[in-house]
Amino acid sequence: MRQILITGALGQLGSEIAAELRRRHGAEKVVLTDIRGDVNADLIAEGPFYQFDIRDGVRLTEIVRKHRIDTVYHLAALLSATAERDPQAAWDLNMNGLTTVLEVARVEGCSVFTPSSIGAFGPTTPRDWTPQDTLQRPTSMYGVTKVAGELLCDYYYHKFGVDTRGVRYPGLISSLTPPGGGTTDYAVDIYYQAVRQGRYRCFLKGDTYLDMMYMPDAVRAAIDLMEADPSRLRHRNAFNVSSMSFCPEEQAAYIRKYIPEFEIDYHVDPVRQAIANSWPNNLEDYAARVEWGWEPAHDLDTMTRDMLRVLSRRLEDARYGWNDQQ
Ligand code: NAD
Ligand code: AKB
Numbered sequence: 001m002r003q004i005l006i007t008g009a010l011g012q013l014g015s016e017i018a019a020e021l022r023r024r025h026g027a028e029k030v031v032l033t034d035i036r037g038d039v040n041a042d043l044i045a046e047g048p049f050y051q052f053d054i055r056d057g058v059r060l061t062e063i064v065r066k067h068r069i070d071t072v073y074h075l076a077a078l079l080s081a082t083a084e085r086d087p088q089a090a091w092d093l094n095m096n097g098l099t100t101v102l103e104v105a106r107v108e109g110c111s112v113f114t115p116s117s118i119g120a121f122g123p124t125t126p127r128d129w130t131p132q133d134t135l136q137r138p139t140s141m142y143g144v145t146k147v148a149g150e151l152l153c154d155y156y157y158h159k160f161g162v163d164t165r166g167v168r169y170p171g172l173i174s175s176l177t178p179p180g181g182g183t184t185d186y187a188v189d190i191y192y193q194a195v196r197q198g199r200y201r202c203f204l205k206g207d208t209y210l211d212m213m214y215m216p217d218a219v220r221a222a223i224d225l226m227e228a229d230p231s232r233l234r235h236r237n238a239f240n241v242s243s244m245s246f247c248p249e250e251q252a253a254y255i256r257k258y259i260p261e262f263e264i265d266y267h268v269d270p271v272r273q274a275i276a277n278s279w280p281n282n283l284e285d286y287a288a289r290v291e292w293g294w295e296p297a298h299d300l301d302t303m304t305r306d307m308l309r310v311l312s313r314r315l316e317d318a319r320y321g322w323n324d325q326q
Contacts, residue, residue: 013218081181114238138278
């Protein structure tokens, strides 16, 4: 039975991986950690939680030993738009946070999941059906840290035998916890604004295609990869995973199937548009399918229907006095 620790556990991805792992293994077996403690009160109350900076290796070692941790999902990081505003802070957290986790894992014998991103690719990468093994020369600081992170994780596997694994996630879309400062955040916010106001002002151009994924598929990808038979893994850090690719115009058209009066207009943010222009349109994910059985369940239509249903119900609850953020 695994003893799991999650870093960045209160974020968009962490809160959902935490909920699913606690559902599978029990709350006591899944230790959550984050630098903040002011969100997702239910998750914090339900099982072990520690508030500290992931660059503190002494504290991490204490917690790993106390709970006999054997598997770490390392999710604490700065995302692309935030990273571009403060590149030094992004390098510091994304690289020193990862180094701290890998060193503790090496000494204490833990497996480590670290997500990479479509941000690990750049303008010279083939944009359509981006191959698993291809050119990676990203132009954003986020991308620089993601490529360096992939290499560092592979290094720890080859040099020290640490069981490191990762996927290159597309933009993730979810309703439990808002996204934390990425270029793909528009694709989440558009659903909130569609339900609240029936209109949305988008910070990317309407014809900007990007790879995206609904959160239930993203959570399953992480857990399935960590449970995969290691002898089948030819790649490790990190696997392309893909489920849908769309642009804001297309997403708006799908929202209109359910909210016909929905309107979208555009006020382009040059920083995030430049990042999006340097990323692939869609990834080819054959290696993940063959090596550990990756298969997504959601497409743009099923995701749109589900997001609008969940958010409408939450808005309705808020009208009757429930907290809109819960
Ligand atoms: P997020 O910003 O929602 O969550 C990150 C969490 O890390 C936050 O809860 C934050 O409080 C915590 N954190 C920040 N600094 C910390 C520190 N010094 N010590 C400890 N915790 C700290 O991000 P997310 O979307 O959940 O992303 C998680 C991982 O997945 C990241 O590595 C990200 O690059 C990757 N990823 C996310 C997406 C996406 O669309 N969400 C896509 C591709 C890859
Ligand atoms: C971001 O936009 O920074 C993230 C990502 C795709 O890595 N959502």
